[in-house]
Amino acid sequence: MDATPVWLRERRTGVGRPAERSRAEVTAAAIALADREGLAAVSMRRVAAELGTGAASLYRYVDSRDDLLDLMTDEVAAGYQLPAPDGPWLPQLLEVCRQGRSLMLRHGWLPELVLTRSALGPHGTDLLEHVLAVLAGHPADAGRKLEAFGVMSTLTAALALNELSGGSGARQRQGAYLAHVVAAGRHTHLTAALTGGPLVPAPLFDDTLSRVLVGLLGE
Amino acid sequence: MDATPVWLRERRTGVGRPAERSRAEVTAAAIALADREGLAAVSMRRVAAELGTGAASLYRYVDSRDDLLDLMTDEVAAGYQLPAPDGPWLPQLLEVCRQGRSLMLRHGWLPELVLTRSALGPHGTDLLEHVLAVLAGHPADAGRKLEAFGVMSTLTAALALNELSGGSGARQRQGAYLAHVVAAGRHTHLTAALTGGPLVPAPLFDDTLSRVLVGLLGE
DNA sequence: GGTGTTCGCGAACACTGTTTTCGAATGAGT
């Protein structure tokens, strides 16, 4: 029944044998491993091996693998560069989305974590604070602004995930089945959409998110 | 190098010993198990036990666990009731979203699958066909309509996931940390948003998706 | 009957997250 999240469970009383590593080191090792071999490769044993230690040792720094995943997510969120809010809100939020996309393309495992687990750590709350600051003069109520933040994150992650799976075999399989569906004859609208003109006229990241945000918050 | 998806890899001819079960039966057992104990409980051994058979037998019906997950997703998508397209597009798309939400609340494991794996099976393509049919008279180009379909699915799943995690301990932990952040003093905008008025003024599912879709596709 | 082919599935392999356990290391108190 320990309801306290990872972020405020720091140790260090100064007494006893000092730790040989830090939570930040463990997190960095996990991120490096995930960058190199994907999220599935991030097992306690492999992360420990990355640090030249035993798997059980990691539990001195982290309560569970899920905790480690949350730490990874928040650590990457430290990469956002957030200038002081100034001027119209839309371009500033788009800039946040662009940075998010860039971070997610650099760390291909991030979208999955952002989409399925929504824990906000220190850097995540900094990001949220920045978005709210950008929207400070906006007439929408607080609930709507928080919702906009969620939609921003979700859509950015989903679009990044799409881009990332573009080269892999997943697309090929999907394409193979869609080709079969088209050949089957039914699904006339799907066929028309897939055979007319350029199939994917470049995913306009900015345009999409801009339209969605304006729809949500107003001009 | 087998690039053919699950959907078009159907049973062989009538030669040899006949199978005792069907792919649909396996899928149904997996869904029942997931409904009862969550997605994590859907292991090959547990699904097999549900059917009173051995784990290895499942591989006669499915190439991998991931295949089984795709089958589960598409099977649930059979639950959509899609009337003939008629009238303005927005209410019809909202109806699709409402049904999606309902299906996802009934099957709490669905959002995660929809968000992280985007494979479209037979029923998924039927759904896409329906959405495209609803939008047949709409001036947007095909790429934008496909994008709208993706955004609809993603947002519906993300909102459903939010609703589902409302009662669990995840919310409590998140709240605990946010309370700590508010107490810390910095993050003035976050504090204002969290302490002013009703915290979550009822997640207006329809309103949110309606705004987003109108923003994306135009009035 | 034979034969070709498929099915069911016990056993095994290589993993996984996590707990237990205990020796070793340390800083504080005396």
Added chain:
DNA sequence: ACTCATTCGAAAACAGTGTTCGCGAACACC
């Protein structure tokens, strides 16, 4: 300098996981 509570490191064990192999059994057709 010596104790000693306290903390750390990590091997071993536990209870699982997805997947493959191999083999006997069951059927359709000739």
